[in-house]
Amino acid sequence: MTPPDAQSNRWSDLDRPPLNTAALRRGLLRPGALWTSLDVVEETGSTNTDLAARVAGAASGNPLAEGAVLVAEVQNAGRGRLDRVWTAPPRSGLFLSVYLAPTEVPVERWGWLPLLTGVAAATGLARAAGVDMALKWPNDLLVSVDGAERKTGGILAERAGDGVVVGLGINVSLRAGELPAPTAGSLALAGAVSLDRETLLRGVLRSLEHWYGEWRAAGGDAARSGLQAAYAAGCATLDRSVRAELPGDRSVVGQAVAVDGDGRLILATDDGLQQPVSAGDIVHLRGAAGGLV
Template sequence: MYTDLNRPPLNADALRTALVSGGGDPRAFYSSLDVVAETGSTNADLLARSVDSALDRAVLIAEYQDHGRGRHSRSFVAPPRSSVSVSALLRMPGLPLESMGWFPLMTGVAVVDALRSVAEVDATLKWPNDVQIDGKKVAGILAEVAATTPAPAVVIGVGLNVTLTEAELPVPTATSLQLAGATVTDRDILARALLRSLAAQYSAWQADGWRVDGLAADYRDRCGTLGQRVRVELPGDTELIGTATDVDLQGRIVVRPDDGGEPVAVSAGDVTHLRPHPAT
């Protein structure tokens, strides 16, 4: 029994009806959807289940995660029922292995579109796949490879801050939909919109023959990092400071260094948005 009336549990039956094939909604894309009260990590749970090669388009949502994971194995914990913590296992027959890195970026596009349309917030992407509102992180995305043969398979996880208060935020650079003035903070509506948006992006990419040109253009259009002066912390304790000018067809951020050197394409690194140089 939950005690916080401002944070009711998700309606698993209604989500299945809307999102799972055979539930009655013609837009349904997924094969299964489970909601659990608590787990360590929804991504870890689906990765363990992915050994069943017949399992595809499976969704797992947790009301509370005590070992939620982000990029670079960073951990995060949010109060029960304050977030949407969801993972999906998706298999992608025919996807070139070299394009698998686009999957988390595609998911970022899906999350931004869902938040813009349903919550009516000005969400953008910080490269590679942090979702921000007014420069503060509202959602994180973690993609983990489940298989490469016979078809590539990925478990994609999304953690969306919904009703966290200022005191509950993990870091000062985070925010929640409630704090950002979203018009919708009903987690059932948000989970449904997010998963439908992910399905739409996946289906469009597959229909395009897994080409990345169109996806890259969609990503650039939603990427708030482009045009920003940035600091990129690179492997080996080095850093690159300059202006982000592009995201190339490999999903790399292209940075023009402040020192006037040749543009550098970065495939991995932590990006910080910096203030522009003062006018001289």
């Protein structure tokens, strides 16, 4: 018989052990490093909401240092773009937010931060989990499950104080019956060689520190920092027929031909025009298995 408190017991699923906060701090919080604090909470609504509240609460007193990291073992009200809900079983993924304040970079270049986070997460996870990752413009991480593209992660960036809170959710050990949608996937289902969340988290944050440092050193110039080329190389949206669902119930269909210096997706439409898209949902009209993504 299952104990009545099994759902809340932090060791109720032995395949999903809790994160070791002390070990993570030892590995990531170093003098001169980007990461300045790291907290792990058992449960919260949204790490983005919580970290943004810390930024706002510290505005009048002791400012929150750039590089703060907040991780949750479970989110019960995680948010994606357009306020879509992101939920998963406890300790089945990585649910985190970081505070970045690139004040020396022109604000008009800050739109690259979610794309930068995508590149960092994809490269960090590919190394740590041994899984091929791809990017779907503007903020999704894809893996291949049984030959089909599946979303295994998402990114949400929001202004907070003098900086930006960037949230990242990654499905790590979700089993087929736990997926929230048929288009979802996980590192486990993609054949990851490691599902150790501490290893994965360290890999993602170290990769993010590297790419953020390169981008910031280049004054936010995505081309000069190598970020634009890295994003294009890993973007599954490029060279695909897509439908861009835009604000105001508009849509544009075309061939995704480039990501420009401002991080916009450039579509070549049937009328011979090139349409830049700065915000919207993208549907891959011909997915890896011939379906829609």
